[in-house]
Structures are given as structure tokens and as C-alpha cells.
Amino acid sequence: MKLFSKAVAMGTTAILSGLFAGSAMAQVDVITVTSQKREQTLQDTPVSVAVVTGEQLEQSQIRDAADLQTLVPALRVSEFATSTNTEFNLRGIGTSSFNPGLEPSVGVFIDGVYRPRSGSAINDLMSVERIEVIRGPQSTIFGRNTPAGVVSVITMAPDFDFNYAGEVTVGNYGMRQTRGTVTGPLSDNMAFRLDGNIHQNDGYIDVVDGREANNRDRMSFRGQLLFNPSDNTEVRIIADWGQLDENCCAAPFAFYDPIDLGALVGLGGTAVPADVNGGDTIAIDGDLNTDLTTQGISAQIEHDFDGFTFTSITAYRQYDEDQIFDADFSDLDLISLRSIQNQYDSFTQEFRVTSTGDNAVDWMFGGFYYNNELSYDNSTPYGADARTFFDAASAGSVADLVASFGLPAGTGGVSLLEIFLDMNQAAGVGGFVPLASGNGALPTTPAEGFISTQHGLISESYQYDTTAWSAFGTVDWHLTDQFTVTIGGRYSDEDKEMVTAINQPDPMSAFSFADLAQDLRLVTPGTCDPGLFGVIGGDACAYLVPSILFGQAQAEAIGGDPTLLNTLLALGISPTSPLTAAQAANPALNPLLGFTAFQNFPPVNAGNFPTSRNDSNFSGNIILSYDVSDTFNVYASYATGYKPGGFNVSTNAAFTGVFEFEEETAENIEFGAKGSFDDGRFVYAAAYFRQEVTDFQTNNFVGNGFALENAGSIEVSGIEFEGQWAPTDNLLITGGFTYLFESKYGEYLYAPCPDSFDATDPDFALCVPGAERTNGAGVTALFNDLSGRDRGNSEFLGALTATYTHQLGEGMEMSWRGEMNHVSEFGHTTSQDPRPFANQDAFQLYNASVTLGADDGAWAVQLWGRNIFDENYTKGGFPSVGYLGTSYNAYPGDPQTYGITLRVRG
Structure with missing residues (x-):
């Protein structure tokens, strides 16, 4: 670590010494986005959207969606328990990934195709043109499950000029990654692109028996065909396949209850020293393995008519996941290896007609169909110890x-x-x-x-089918050359059916x-x-x-x-x-x-029993946008969002008695401004937002699993800022922040109680035995009332980057890049556990790189590091599974990583 930190310091000195060496001024590049389903410049788009280009992904060594948060402050992405339990969070709003019956509040789309579960979007990124992170409800445009926002990944299409690119990376923790792409013509009207990625590295969590956890072992391939049967028609076919086989994600002990510690050691278990900042060693007797295969095919057809464009996107996807992991995170056999099989097949069809955008009234109308068949099996038995x-x-x-x-x-x-x-x-x-x-x-x-062992905790099986359709549209009425009114709406109808087989012969519960x-x-x-x-x-x-x-x-x-x-x-x-x-x-x-x-698994010995539900909703938006000048515009918007209800695919429903949850709706008011000055060398975007989510679908950890329910409401408000400044021809500075004025529960009457608290603290008066209450489902238990309380989100999230490029002559250039990401304090648990190790203090992460290469991009060598000062921090945590006391486990953040990358292009 010291050697790398010294090298970074030397590189920083070089940046400062040459900071103003160039006298020429440069404009910031104009970025085109499609967040409104039509091409617009980023500055002209009247929504809050952040864009990360493919070049920025390379410069920052961003390899998957989880790394995006270092460049997009409002976005938080975390992996808990397994590699596929990935949670996307925007502006403090997101959905737990621990229940397959629960779909995300932040929708993920890749090349216009919806990914029903966040875990299907976590493989390494390949040949990305740009990523658009759109904040706030986007139900009118994107449709499914976007009350908090959208992460839209747009990959590079085939090119009719032959070219290729490849890179090889090696780094610490045994990292080795190879990525490549090749594209070119097959005929005058057909082109292809092939992408491939293989990524492996050793784990950064040591197991006391010599094994490792939190490793990487994944590969993915994608093939595309672009066909132009006529001057007005374009057909793009994309097929992809990915596999992941990893031992992730370890959660070392942050605290041992003396009772638990005595029993653990007394029975011959290993007590690894607790680390409140995220440990790097764990004792487990099983695996933390996830084996995932995803694959799919999509066809996008666009045909230009006189005055409008017709678009069709047809897609079919498969997801096949097997999890086997040691749920108690100890080398005693308390909760024996948990086995989960999670599979789904999904089919989507979208049709759109979009005006050409040169009329007094522009419009876009469409329809969307979605079918998803989910199969989920879970077996979690008591262990021999x-x-x-x-x-x-x-x-x-x-x-x-x-x-x-x-x-x-x-x-x-x-x-x-x-x-x-x-x-x-x-x-x-x-x-x-x-x-x-x-x-x-x-x-x-x-x-x-x-x-x-004869009376296991869980044996459950679910077959969960969803069929949905929607009709949507937007109209942009250009009242003057400067003033536009946009009105949009979407009607959605959804049917869900579930057949369940549960066997839980545990009388103690x-x-x-x-x-x-x-x-x-x-x-x-x-x-x-x-x-x-x-x-x-x-x-x-x-x-x-x-x-x-x-x-x-x-x-x-x-x-x-x-x-x-x-x-x-x-x-x-x-x-x-x-x-x-x-x-x-x-x-x-x-x-x-x-x-x-x-006692989260009451005795159940049930055969198959079916259940079904229907949800329908109308969501819409209205946007007023005004171009004050050629370089400054403002907008105001009101938007609603929606996520349908469903069924609790977990027998932990017994905690709250909620086996069925209701739809989640959102309302967002936003005022924004975008502009540039100094001849385009500085561009910026700022927004104020206030969002309320009603019947927020929350998934809370309770002992040995999760209980899913609707919280009454949450309220979030704050401001955002993003800017890019090119003070010289050589230097580009970018930055942004999200500051939350409030992020609280408007109403949450029956929230879980923490494992440990001060019984004299009035905030937990309802959690003291004797204060049991009966919720709306008829379950009597200790529930806390969190209405009006802060939700424990980070108040301030910020990012700052600086890239300095220097021409060396002889067709070569050198660039230095530094990044800082700030995260203010946050809590791990919905129950608002007050203990220090259940909350993360504010921290900063620093990344840096130095790149030497040809100025035409033909080759480059990059020395890079992430978390270069090896900051210790936690991403989340939970009360220990399988223990009687108040022990606690926490997920550590990624440690310092560094390496060297060789790139070639032709």
C-alpha cells in the first residue's frame, strides 16, 4: 500500500506542476442521450440525468454496475450475502434484493430491454457506449418498476468499418482480466460485433482454513448483427451469455455477544477478532457460493416513415441461479448450508411510434407486454451443532x-x-x-x-408467474421557440399468480x-x-x-x-x-x-396452495421547460411512479403476517436548471427534488431471514449538482453531489425492533417486552413506530475527478487522473440499531491512474489504483444468524486494489 500511495503522490505533484501548462481553451464535449426515448443533448433534456461514457469507464477502471457509484453520487450499489443480491439505490430510495418476489424500485435496462432482477445486470460491462442514470420516477417513459429511477446501459452497435479493441489487466489479489471486441461489415448492408470478457481474481477475505472469499470468477460474451434491408429500416439483433461462479459475500463479525462468544469457543468454534470497520478474516465451515448463468436474445427494428419512426424491441431472457452458502458465518454447523435455486424466463415486447421532432407538437406513443415465470426453491436446515x-x-x-x-x-x-x-x-x-x-x-x-437436523428451518418452493401490459405516450407542445409543455401518461395492468409448497416442521417457533x-x-x-x-x-x-x-x-x-x-x-x-x-x-x-x-419459521406442513392478484395503475408526468437563452434553460416537473404489489416469496412473512404486499406509488416534484458559460468550457446541471413514496415495499431482516411488508410512506427531499469544467486544453474537472435535506418515514407504524437498545430510550419504548401490539394482519409482537424518524441514509454524497492530459510528442500522450468519492454516515438496518458497529461513519475513497499511450488511441498502458489509501468501511450489516445473543456481522467494503492495463485498438 505504501509504495502505491507514494507513486500516487508523485503523480499528483506532476499534475499540479503542469496544471496550467497549456494556454489553449477547450469546450466540454456535447453528450447525446435518449432518456426521453428520442435523441437530445444532455443539456436540453428536462430531467435529472447523469451520463457516464465508455471512455470514462476505461479511465476509472469501472468494470461493473457496482463501481458506477464512484462517478454518480446519487447512485448507491451494494452486494449483500451473494454476488447476485445487488441493490440499486437512487436518492436514498431502493429495494432489497433478498426476496425474489420483490422487484427493484430502480429499473435496470440494457439496450432497451428490462432486467426483472438486479442480479441479472451485475456481470462485467463490455463495449459500453454510455450509461444513463435517470433520477426520479420514470414510469411514463420506461414503464416497469421505475418509481425511484432508471439505470440504462447502451452498448456499442456494430460498425460498418472494421475495427477491434482489446485489453489485458493484471493486479493485486491475483486479478487477471481479458476483454475484447471486434466489429466490421459482413456485406454492404450487414455488420457484426463480437464482445468477450473473462475476469478472475482471488478473494480479499481470508478464511481461517486457508480458503478465500469475495473472489471474482465470471465470463460473458455478446454477439450482434446490424442489418439495413433498406435506407429506412434498421434491424439490430443482440444475443448474450454470461456465467458467474463466485464465493461472495462474506460478513465478518463486528461484535460478539458474550453469551454467543462463550458458546462458540466452548464448542470448539473459531472466534475471529471482531472488527467494527469491516474485517478481512472469517471462519466458516461451508461455502458462500453463487453459480449464475444468464442468457438472452433481443431484436430491435426501426423504420422511418414520413414524419415518424416506428420501433419494436422483442426480447427473451433466462436466469438460472444456484446458491449454497454458510448462513451463520461461523465454522460451527449451526445453520447448515442454505441451498437456493432461483430461475426465471422473461419475455418482453415493446412498440413505439415517435415523431421526428421538428413539429410544433412532438409526440411518442407505445405499448409494452411483459411475461415472467419465476421458480424459487429454498432449503435451510438446522446444522448438527x-x-x-x-x-x-x-x-x-x-x-x-x-x-x-x-x-x-x-x-x-x-x-x-x-x-x-x-x-x-x-x-x-x-x-x-x-x-x-x-x-x-x-x-x-x-x-x-x-x-x-430432522426439523429444519425452511423447505419451501414457489412458482410465481407475472403477465403485464401497458399503453403509454408523451406529447411535447412547443408553445414558443423557448417554452415547451410536456404531458405524459401510462396505463398499466398486471396479473400475478403464485403456487406455493412449504414444509416447516419446527415446533419451537x-x-x-x-x-x-x-x-x-x-x-x-x-x-x-x-x-x-x-x-x-x-x-x-x-x-x-x-x-x-x-x-x-x-x-x-x-x-x-x-x-x-x-x-x-x-x-x-x-x-x-x-x-x-x-x-x-x-x-x-x-x-x-x-x-x-x-421463531421466524412457524410450523407449516402445507401442500400446494395457489393465490393470485391484479394491479392496475395510471402514472403520468407534466414538465414545463423554458430556454432562457442559448446557454441556459430551466424546467419544473411533476411525475408519479408505480411498482405493482405481489406475494411474499419467503416464509418469513409470519413475522408481520404479510403474505401479500400492496403496490408502491411515488410522487416527485422537481425544479432544475442546466447551462454553460465561458464559451462552453463549464457546463452544469442543478435540481431540487421532493419525492414521497406511499406503501414503500420494504424487506426487513428478522433473525434468520427477511420479512417483506409495506411501510406507510417515506419522504425524501434534497438538491443535486453536477458540473464539468475545462479550464485549459489539457485539464478536465468533473464533480457533483447529492444533499438530502430529509429522508424519513412519513408513516411506519409496525417496524421491526433492533436486537439491542437502551430500554430507557423513548425511541424504543415500544420495543420493551410488555409493549406488544397487534398489526393490521393480526400478528401480535414487538413493533416499533418509526413514523417521522430519519431513515438512516447518507445525507451527503459527493464525487470529484480531475484528468490532465499532456502531449509528449512523437505521437504519444500521457494523462493523470484522480478521483474522490465522499459518503456521509449511514445506518445498516431498518430497525435503526443504535450500536456504533451497526452504523457507518463518513468516509472518502480515492482512486487514481496514470496512462501512457498513442494520441490516436492505438495503444495505451495504464497504471491504476482504487481505494488507494486502503480505507476500511462497511457497506451494510445484520444481526448474526443462528445466535441467541446480540452479535452482529458486517459486510466490508472493497479494499485497496491496483494493477496495470494494456489496451490496443485498430
């Missing part, structure tokens, strides 16, 4: 409880739960599994029922520990709790059993039936109370409450 670990972790807290029941020393909490179940069976109340109680004595060696906290108290002889059991005389009250074991009706029956009471006495229950009066008054002291972390 789970039962022993949970017993070890709970041994201290339940020791008195075990002793009071006359059980052998060392009986674990899991066994105690099973004894409760045996008592349930012996009392003739019925239960989940038929456990024998022998001759009526209290069993001390119960049969396995809870937390066993059906225990209500909230009730147990209230009722598990053995009272003094001669007294009783009439509210629970009715008035019973004598010493029989000393042997009351918690109503949770039987249910309210059965408890009352027991209270009035001496025969049943005698049955309980025969079980050998001791009248000695393990819970003091203080414990009875404070349910949080119940020693078994730690087991609630493993």
Missing part, C-alpha cells in the same frame, strides 16, 4: 429454572422447551408432535423436537414467549391469579402451569378440574418458583426470551 450450541448459550440463564423442575444439572434450554411440550401432551391438550411421557413422571430425556414471559410464574400456596385460571381453593394454586402450554380455554378448564390438576401434579412439577417477584413484574427477565430469535 445447533442444538448443542443453543443449549450451551442458554445454560446459565435457565439453570435455576431447570433446578426448580428437578431436572439433571446441565439440562439445556432446548430440552426444557421439549419438556414443556411433553407436559402439554401429558395433559391431553394436544401438540405438534406425539412425544411419549412414559409412566407419567416428568420426562428428563425428551425426544428431539426443537432445533434438530410456535411457542409464544411473550405470553410465557407473563405467565411462567409459580405462585405461593393459597393464592392464585383469577384473571388466568379462575378461583381455585387450597394449595393447588402452587402448581399452576403457564397458560401458554395449554391456551386460555384449557387453562381455565384445568383450573376447574381436579383430575387435570392431579395429572399435572403427577408430572412432578415443583412449587419452587424460578422467577422472583421482580421477574414477574418485568417480563424482559424471562430466561427463555432469547429463543425468540429463532
Whole structure:
């Protein structure tokens, strides 16, 4: 790291010394975009859009969509758990990728073709002409699932002049990448292009057994044909194939709960030192493997008629993913290897007719059809060490409880739960599994029922089909040469059908520990709790059993039936109370409450059951744009966005009771200005926005998985600025920022509670046991109310780059480039966990490169580095999976990387 940092410092000195060496002035290049489905210059487009060109991708060593955020401040892209769980976030609004039933709020389009899941767009970029990042709702133009914005990738089309380009890169962590493209004519009216990419590097997370995680192993190929059957017709056919086979993404421990740490070490597990800034070492006994194959074909036909152009885009895509990963991130077998198969086939058809753009009224109308068939299977069993670990972790807290029941020393909490179940069976109340109680004595060696390899967490299968169509259009009315009114709208109709097969034979998750906290108290002889059991005389009250074991009706029956009471006495229950009066008054002291972390998978043994829904929506926009001068224009807009509802493809729905979620809608008000001055050497764009999303589809981590639901609303407002300045012929400076005035929940009444918090903090008063509430789905649990609270997004995101190019003579040139990306503090969790390691402080990342090459681009050698000062930071985190305490894992950001790239063109 030191050597590279020194080299960068020397390069920076060279930049400063030659900063104003050139006296000639240069204009910033004019960029053409198609964000409004017609060609316009970036400065004339009345929306907030950032453009990254193919040249900038090369200069910045941006290899996939996740790297884009270093140049586009409003965009955040993160990979969590696996390479394909990629989340796109614009202006603080995005959608978790952990539920396949949930489609993204930021739509991703490649060459005009919609990608239904973000994971299908994460392979390395090849032969890109430009990437347009369009912020705010874009439902009118792009249609599907764009309430937060669009990332549109436009690749290079075939060329009728033969040319080629290739590059080879080697770097640290064993990086090696080869990319190439070749294009040329096949005939007078047909051309081709072939692109290929192979990228591998070792992992930057060390596994204690000698393996590595967070590696790269991916390849992709694309072939294109461009056919011009007539002067007015163009046909472009694109076929692509990509494969990814990677061990990603590791989440080392940021914090160990002492209970978890003691049990982990006591059972022979490896406790890698916790690192709140993102560790680089992990102990796991399984893999973090994702094997993904994507492929597709599309055909785009354009025909120019007199006064308008007809466009047709037809596409078919396949996505086939297998995940096998160690969900507990430890080398104990707590949660055995999770196995997921995720497959989908999608077909899209879009038709458009667009006016030529030289009339008093310009227009664009079209229709869109979409069909997607998704198949999802998930198996997540308990591991062989789970039962022993949970017993070890709970041994201290339940020791008195075990002793009071006359059980052998060392009986674990899991066994105690099973004894409760045996008592349930012996009392003739019925239960989940038929456990024998022998001759009526209290069993001390119960049969396995809870937390066993025979009773896994999840076995689920979903078949999820979506069919949608929409009609859309926009009209641009040029009232004067300077003033234009744009009105657009889209009507969408969508049908979804799902067939589900679930098998979750885990009886422990059906225990209500909230009730147990209230009722598990053995009272003094001669007294009783009439509210629970009715008035019973004598010493029989000393042997009351918690109503949770039987249910309210059965408890009352027991209270009035001496025969049943005698049955309980025969079980050998001791009248000695393990819970003091203080414990009875404070349910949080119940020693078994730690087991609630493993109750996200209630017992389900269901055959196939179908369900369906229909959504329809009208979204629209209105834009007022005014050209103040040839170099300055302003606009104001109001736009609405929409994302349909659907079904929760996860049995974690039990946490909130939400097995079906509603549509998400967005409203955005925006005022913008774009201009240039100093003879075009400085161009800029600025915007103010205020966006409200109603019924925001949020996916929250709860223990062993995610619970999907609609938050009431979120409100986001802020300003954006982007600019480019060419002070000399040799120097180009670009930069921008997004500043959020607010990013809060307008309403979120039933949000998840964090694992750990200060019980005296009024912000978490509703998370203290005893404050249980019942949500709209009828689920009673501890929910927090986050209405009016900040969402924990970064308040300020900024980027700054400088590129200096110097002509060396003899047909050679040299360039230096530096980049800075600033991210202000943010939180990891929806539950707003207040602990420091669950929140990331502000940080800056610095990138740099030095390039020597021919001034005609025939060859170049580039020395580059990213995160050159090796900043440690985290991208996100979660409460540890498979643990009783409050341990926490975090995903580390990419470390310092550097390498050398050789490029050739001809």
C-alpha cells in the first residue's frame, strides 16, 4: 500500500506542476442521450440525468454496475450475502434484493430491454457506449418498476468499418482480466460485433482454513448483427451469455455477544477478532457460493416513415441461479448450508411510434407486454451443532429454572422447551408432535423436537408467474421557440399468480414467549391469579402451569378440574418458583426470551396452495421547460411512479403476517436548471427534488431471514449538482453531489425492533417486552413506530475527478487522473440499531491512474489504483444468524486494489 500511495503522490505533484501548462481553451464535449426515448443533448433534456461514457469507464477502471457509484453520487450499489443480491439505490430510495418476489424500485435496462432482477445486470460491462442514470420516477417513459429511477446501459452497435479493441489487466489479489471486441461489415448492408470478457481474481477475505472469499470468477460474451434491408429500416439483433461462479459475500463479525462468544469457543468454534470497520478474516465451515448463468436474445427494428419512426424491441431472457452458502458465518454447523435455486424466463415486447421532432407538437406513443415465470426453491436446515450450541448459550440463564423442575444439572434450554411440550401432551391438550411421557413422571430425556437436523428451518418452493401490459405516450407542445409543455401518461395492468409448497416442521417457533414471559410464574400456596385460571381453593394454586402450554380455554378448564390438576401434579412439577417477584413484574427477565430469535419459521406442513392478484395503475408526468437563452434553460416537473404489489416469496412473512404486499406509488416534484458559460468550457446541471413514496415495499431482516411488508410512506427531499469544467486544453474537472435535506418515514407504524437498545430510550419504548401490539394482519409482537424518524441514509454524497492530459510528442500522450468519492454516515438496518458497529461513519475513497499511450488511441498502458489509501468501511450489516445473543456481522467494503492495463485498438 505504501509504495502505491507514494507513486500516487508523485503523480499528483506532476499534475499540479503542469496544471496550467497549456494556454489553449477547450469546450466540454456535447453528450447525446435518449432518456426521453428520442435523441437530445444532455443539456436540453428536462430531467435529472447523469451520463457516464465508455471512455470514462476505461479511465476509472469501472468494470461493473457496482463501481458506477464512484462517478454518480446519487447512485448507491451494494452486494449483500451473494454476488447476485445487488441493490440499486437512487436518492436514498431502493429495494432489497433478498426476496425474489420483490422487484427493484430502480429499473435496470440494457439496450432497451428490462432486467426483472438486479442480479441479472451485475456481470462485467463490455463495449459500453454510455450509461444513463435517470433520477426520479420514470414510469411514463420506461414503464416497469421505475418509481425511484432508471439505470440504462447502451452498448456499442456494430460498425460498418472494421475495427477491434482489446485489453489485458493484471493486479493485486491475483486479478487477471481479458476483454475484447471486434466489429466490421459482413456485406454492404450487414455488420457484426463480437464482445468477450473473462475476469478472475482471488478473494480479499481470508478464511481461517486457508480458503478465500469475495473472489471474482465470471465470463460473458455478446454477439450482434446490424442489418439495413433498406435506407429506412434498421434491424439490430443482440444475443448474450454470461456465467458467474463466485464465493461472495462474506460478513465478518463486528461484535460478539458474550453469551454467543462463550458458546462458540466452548464448542470448539473459531472466534475471529471482531472488527467494527469491516474485517478481512472469517471462519466458516461451508461455502458462500453463487453459480449464475444468464442468457438472452433481443431484436430491435426501426423504420422511418414520413414524419415518424416506428420501433419494436422483442426480447427473451433466462436466469438460472444456484446458491449454497454458510448462513451463520461461523465454522460451527449451526445453520447448515442454505441451498437456493432461483430461475426465471422473461419475455418482453415493446412498440413505439415517435415523431421526428421538428413539429410544433412532438409526440411518442407505445405499448409494452411483459411475461415472467419465476421458480424459487429454498432449503435451510438446522446444522448438527445447533442444538448443542443453543443449549450451551442458554445454560446459565435457565439453570435455576431447570433446578426448580428437578431436572439433571446441565439440562439445556432446548430440552426444557421439549419438556414443556411433553407436559402439554401429558395433559391431553394436544401438540405438534406425539412425544411419549412414559409412566407419567416428568420426562428428563425428551425426544428431539426443537432445533434438530430432522426439523429444519425452511423447505419451501414457489412458482410465481407475472403477465403485464401497458399503453403509454408523451406529447411535447412547443408553445414558443423557448417554452415547451410536456404531458405524459401510462396505463398499466398486471396479473400475478403464485403456487406455493412449504414444509416447516419446527415446533419451537410456535411457542409464544411473550405470553410465557407473563405467565411462567409459580405462585405461593393459597393464592392464585383469577384473571388466568379462575378461583381455585387450597394449595393447588402452587402448581399452576403457564397458560401458554395449554391456551386460555384449557387453562381455565384445568383450573376447574381436579383430575387435570392431579395429572399435572403427577408430572412432578415443583412449587419452587424460578422467577422472583421482580421477574414477574418485568417480563424482559424471562430466561427463555432469547429463543425468540429463532421463531421466524412457524410450523407449516402445507401442500400446494395457489393465490393470485391484479394491479392496475395510471402514472403520468407534466414538465414545463423554458430556454432562457442559448446557454441556459430551466424546467419544473411533476411525475408519479408505480411498482405493482405481489406475494411474499419467503416464509418469513409470519413475522408481520404479510403474505401479500400492496403496490408502491411515488410522487416527485422537481425544479432544475442546466447551462454553460465561458464559451462552453463549464457546463452544469442543478435540481431540487421532493419525492414521497406511499406503501414503500420494504424487506426487513428478522433473525434468520427477511420479512417483506409495506411501510406507510417515506419522504425524501434534497438538491443535486453536477458540473464539468475545462479550464485549459489539457485539464478536465468533473464533480457533483447529492444533499438530502430529509429522508424519513412519513408513516411506519409496525417496524421491526433492533436486537439491542437502551430500554430507557423513548425511541424504543415500544420495543420493551410488555409493549406488544397487534398489526393490521393480526400478528401480535414487538413493533416499533418509526413514523417521522430519519431513515438512516447518507445525507451527503459527493464525487470529484480531475484528468490532465499532456502531449509528449512523437505521437504519444500521457494523462493523470484522480478521483474522490465522499459518503456521509449511514445506518445498516431498518430497525435503526443504535450500536456504533451497526452504523457507518463518513468516509472518502480515492482512486487514481496514470496512462501512457498513442494520441490516436492505438495503444495505451495504464497504471491504476482504487481505494488507494486502503480505507476500511462497511457497506451494510445484520444481526448474526443462528445466535441467541446480540452479535452482529458486517459486510466490508472493497479494499485497496491496483494493477496495470494494456489496451490496443485498430
